[in-house]
Amino acid sequence: MHYRKVQGFNVVQVSLFPLDHDNSADENELLPFMKNEDGTPDYYVRNDAYFNKVEKMIAVAAEYGITVALHLVWAHHIPDSWASKGHEERAIPEAQLYPIYSYAVERVKKYHPVYAISGDVRFENQAVTDYCMKVLKIVNELDNGALTTLHIAPGEQPDDSLIYNPALKFYSYQSGHSFLDQDNPDKFSAQFLKQPVKRPIVNTEPSYEGHKDGFREGRFRAEDVRRMAWSSLMTGAKAGITYGAHGIWSCHRRENFFNNASFSGIPYDFGTALRFPGAWDYSFAKAIFEDAKLYDIQPAQELLENPIPGCYCCKAEDKLAVYLPYNSDVLYLFSRN
Template sequence: MRQVTVADNKEILLNRGQPFFYLADTVWGVFSAAKLEEWEVYLEYRRLQGFNALQISVLPLVHETVADELPFRVGADGKWDFMSCNEAYFDKAEKMLQMACERDFLPVLVVLWHNYVPGTGVNNMHPEYTIPWEAVQPYTEYVVKRFARYNPLYYISGDTQFENEQVTSYYEKALQTLKRCAPEAVTAMHMGSHQHEIPDRIVHSDDLDLYIYQSGHLTETQSDCYELPEQFMEKTIRRPIINSEPCYEGHGYGNRYGRYGAFDIRRAFWWSVLGGAKAGFTYGAHGIWSWHRKGTPFHNEHFAKTPFDWRVALRFSGAWDIGYAKELFEQHAMFELVPRNDLLVTSYPEIRVAGSRDLSIVVVYVPYSIDVELSLDLTAEGYAVKMIDLDRRNVVQPAISTTFATDGVSKSSRIPMTDTNTDVLIIAIKEATTK
C-alpha cells in the first residue's frame, strides 16, 4: 500500500521516501454508480496503462449525474439526513478502495463537492442537497475513520471557487477536522477552472499540503495548463503543484461544438509538467468520470456534450499516451526540472521549455511542427539531443545548427522541425551526465 508524503523541497511527492510521479485517473462518481465486477475490469485496464492514483468523490455529483446508490438515509421529508450515513453505501466504497489498493493505486478522495456547500452557485440551484454546518465535522470524521487503512490523499473541496466567507468556513472546518483525525494525511483543495486564488488563512494553514488546479474544459483557456502554475509558484508558501483536472478526452469544448482528443491530452500533460506542475498529472475520460451508461440522464450536456458509455471511454487512446508520458518523465528524471522559457528564442509561448537547475537536462515540448531555437549552444556544450514523435512514438536524431547573435559572440541552437506534423518532445542531455 502506498504511503505518500511531501518531499522536503516542497516540489514533488514521495512514496515511502522515493520520488513519486502522481498519475491519476478521474472517477468522481464511481462509488455510487459502478458495480464491483465493472470496477475490477476498470482497475486491471488502468493498472496496465501505468496509472497509480484514482480521484473519487466520496459523495455523488448529483447536480450532473444520477446516483444509483445514496450515501445517507432519506428522512421523512424526502431529503438526505447528513447525520445518518448509509452503511451499505460506505461498505461498498470501502470494498472498492480495498480492490484498488490491492493493485497499488493511491486513493484520492474528495470530501465535499461544491454542490453540497451553501453559498456556491451550484448549491443555490440544488439547495435540497445542502449539508448542515453541524454535520460537517461528524461527516468528515466518519470519512477519515472509514477509509484510514487505505492511506488516501484527500481533496477537501471539489470545484470550489471560494465564493464567500460561508464557503471558505465550510471547507476550513472540513480541513481542520480531517487533519486533526489524520495528521499524516496529504491534503489539497480542488478548485474550479481558471482559479488560483485561495483565501489567505487556508494558504497559510499548516493543514494544506498541495496546490492543485484545474486547467479545465474551455478551449480559450487551455494555456492555464502552464499559466496557473506560474501563479502558484509565486505564492509565499511553496507546495507541490498538480494539474488535477485538465480537459477530459472526449469532453466537449465547453459550450462549443467539438471534443478533445488524444493530442489535446498530451499537450495538457507537457504544458503542465514543464510549466511547473511537475508533482503529477490527472487524466480524465468523458464517460469514465461519471461512470456513464448509454441512455442514462446527464444534466450538463450543453457544456460538456453527451458522455460516452464508460466501456467506450475506458478504451480512449489518450490514456495510453499519458502512461507513456509518465514513463518518459520518470526515465529521464524530470523531477529536477524547472520552467525555463527564457531559453526559448522562437516567439511562441505555446512551446514550453524546462531544465534542471544546472541545465544538465533541457526538455522542450513543441505542439505543432516548427523549427525551434534555444539560447544554448547544444553542440559545443556537449548535449545529446533526441526528438520523440509523441503520436507515433518514433525517435528522431535531429541535425542541430548553431546561430550567432548580432553581437557575433552569443550563440543559439536551431532544432529543425520534423516532417511528421505531430507534437514532439525534445530531450537534450549533457553527455557527461548520461549513464
C-alpha cells in the same frame, strides 16, 4: 483498476458522494444518506450500506497498488457557495461535518488516501473558506500527515488562512474544459509558483478526452489532452498530471440519462471511454518524465526564440527539455561561457 495499472497510473480520483451535476442517473443507485419525505437528502441519517461499498471499492484499488484521491465536499455541499444557492437542501449542515467526515475518514484512512477537501469550490465569501477549514481540520486530526489538497474552480485563489495552513500539503488547480483556455496551465501554474508557501503543484482536472468544448461545438481529442499534460508538467505542475476520459468520472452507461450534456456533451459509455488512446500518451509522458529525471525542472520559456504555438521549455542545472506539439526543427544555440 487493472487496465489503468497496466498503463502506469497510480492514483484514481473519486468523489465520496454523488455529484448533482455531471451525473449519469441510475434508478437503482445506492445513496449515502436516507431521503426526507420531499426526496431531499437527510444528512442526519447515514446509509451504512453505501459506506460499506465505498470501503470495498477503495480496498480494490489498494490491491492494485493504486491510491485513491477522495474528494470529500463538492461545492454544492457547501452552504452559501455558488453551487448551493437556490438549492440549499444540497448543503451539508455544519453541525453534521464532524459526524459525517469522522466516520468516513476512520473507515478509509487505513488505505492511505489523498484527501481533496473541496470540489469545484470558489472562495466567494468567508463562510465558504471557514467551511473548508473545518473539514481540513477534521481530516488532519483523524489522519494526521495524510496528503491533502483543495480542488478549486478555474482561476480561484485560496484564502491566506488556507495557504498558510500546514495541514494543506499540495496545491491543485483545474485548467478547464474549453479550447479557448488552453493557456490556463501556464497561468495557473504561475499563480501557485508565486504563493508565499511553496508546495508541489498538480493539475487535477485538465480537459477530458471526449469532453465537449464547454458550451461550444467539438470534443477534445488525444492530441489535445496530450498537449495539456505536457504544458502542465513543464510550466510548474510537475508533481503529477491527471488524465480524464469523458464517461469514466460519471460511470456512464448508454442507457443512463446524463444531466449536464449542454456543457459536457453526452458521455461515452464507460467501456469505450476506458480505452481512449490518450491514456497511453499520459503513460508515455510519465515514462519520459521519470527516465529523464525531470523532477527538478523549472519553466524557462524565455529561452525560446520565435517559439511555435504550444511549444514549452524548461530547464534544470544539468538538463534542458523542450516540448513540441508536432514535428519541427529545433536549433539549439549555446555559449561556452
